[in-house]
Amino acid sequence: MNVLLLGVGLQGKAALHDLVTSGVEKITAADLDLEALKGYCQFRGYDGRVRCERVEAADPESVGLLLARKPDVVIDLLPAKFVTQIAQQAVKHKVHLVNTYYVTPEMRILAEEAVRSGITVLPEFGMDPGLDLVCLGHTVRCLDSLESLASYGAGFPEPKAANNAIKYKVTWTFAGVLNSYLRPGRFIRDGKIVEVDARRMFAPEYLHTLNLEDLGELEAFPNGDALKYLELLNLSSKEVKNMGRFVLRWPGHSAFWRTLVDLNMLDEGSVEVDGVPVNRRNFLQASMEPLLQYGPGERDVAVIRIDAVGMKDGKKTRVVTSCTDYRDLETGFTAMTRTVGFTTSIGAQMILKGDIAKPGILTPVRDVPFVRFAEELRQRGIQVSTHAYPVS
Numbered sequence: 001m002n003v004l005l006l007g008v009g010l011q012g013k014a015a016l017h018d019l020v021t022s023g024v025e026k027i028t029a030a031d032l033d034l035e036a037l038k039g040y041c042q043f044r045g046y047d048g049r050v051r052c053e054r055v056e057a058a059d060p061e062s063v064g065l066l067l068a069r070k071p072d073v074v075i076d077l078l079p080a081k082f083v084t085q086i087a088q089q090a091v092k093h094k095v096h097l098v099n100t101y102y103v104t105p106e107m108r109i110l111a112e113e114a115v116r117s118g119i120t121v122l123p124e125f126g127m128d129p130g131l132d133l134v135c136l137g138h139t140v141r142c143l144d145s146l147e148s149l150a151s152y153g154a155g156f157p158e159p160k161a162a163n164n165a166i167k168y169k170v171t172w173t174f175a176g177v178l179n180s181y182l183r184p185g186r187f188i189r190d191g192k193i194v195e196v197d198a199r200r201m202f203a204p205e206y207l208h209t210l211n212l213e214d215l216g217e218l219e220a221f222p223n224g225d226a227l228k229y230l231e232l233l234n235l236s237s238k239e240v241k242n243m244g245r246f247v248l249r250w251p252g253h254s255a256f257w258r259t260l261v262d263l264n265m266l267d268e269g270s271v272e273v274d275g276v277p278v279n280r281r282n283f284l285q286a287s288m289e290p291l292l293q294y295g296p297g298e299r300d301v302a303v304i305r306i307d308a309v310g311m312k313d314g315k316k317t318r319v320v321t322s323c324t325d326y327r328d329l330e331t332g333f334t335a336m337t338r339t340v341g342f343t344t345s346i347g348a349q350m351i352l353k354g355d356i357a358k359p360g361i362l363t364p365v366r367d368v369p370f371v372r373f374a375e376e377l378r379q380r381g382i383q384v385s386t387h388a389y390p391v392s
Contacts, residue, residue, distance in 0.1 A: 014341025100126030128153030187244030
C-alpha cells in the first residue's frame, strides 16, 4: 500500500497515526510547514516509516508533483477551499481519493472521468459527514419501509470537562463551528417540509431534547439539509412523516448562540472600532477560541445516533444505530480527531484492500459496507452498535 496524506493538522495527525499503526507499507505525509511535520513525526517515533514533504495547496503544480509519483490513494485533509482542486488533480493522475468534505458541483463534473479511469473518489468520509452517513444507510436498510428518521451528530465536552460558561470546547476549527451555526436547514415534521432560515436555526420551535443513557439530556438543533439524502436512501418526502439531521449540545447552548445571532455577532460584516474596521465574526472567534480549549486530562465526546421507525416483516419496528467515543488520554487524540482521522484512514485502506471497489464519486450512504467498516472501527476501540425494538 502506498498512501499520500495531504494535510497533517488535528485530523491529519490521527489519520497518520492510524496509517502507521495499521502497517501501511509506504506513507508520504505532506503539509505546508515541513519542519513542524518532521518534528512531529520524530516526536511520535514515525522516523523511517513516513516520508515528509512540503506541499503548497494553493499551487496546483505542488500538489500535482506529489500525485505524479503515483500513490495508490490520496487522503485529502487540507482546508476545505482546496477540495475541488485536489479532486481534479487526483482524477487527472488516476489516484484514488478520500476526503471529509461535502461534494461540490465542480467535483460532480468529474464523476464520468473517474469511472472511465477506474478511480474511486470517496468524499464526505469523516465523522459528520462520514461515519453518520454509513450508519444512516445501514439503519434504513434494516427496515422494509420508513416512517421517521432522525440523524444526530455531535462533539462536545464530557460532563466534568464542560466547565466553562457555555459548556462547550473546540475539537475542530472554531471558524468551522461558527460557519455551521449560520446556515439554512430543511427537515420534515408531521409530513410537511420545514425550511429553516440560517438566522433561525436556534429558535425554540426548531429545538428538541434527546436523553442518552450514558450522558443524560441534550438539546438538538437542525444540521443542514436532511432532504438531500432522500434520493440516496430511495425514499420519498411523501412517505416519510418525520426526517431530520441534528446537532447535539448540552442544554442552554442554543439560547446563548441565538442571542449572538440576534446581535449580528456571527455576521461577516465589519464595524468600525477606533477608526479600524473589525469583522464581527473574526472578532468573536479570536476572543472566544482561546477560552474553549481542552486541558491535558479533559475528554471530549463524539456521538453519532441514527433513530428510525418503520415496518419490518409486517411489524412496526424501531432501529437505533449509535456510536459514542471519548478522547484517548494516552495518545492525546480527541474523540473528534479519532472518528474523523481514523475514518479517513480506514476508507483509504478499504479501497486498497478491495472492500470498496466501485469507481466514480461514491457516497458513504450506500457504497461503504457497514459490517466491514464497523469491524475496522471496533479494532480501534470505537464501538458502533445496532438494536431493533418492537413499537406498540
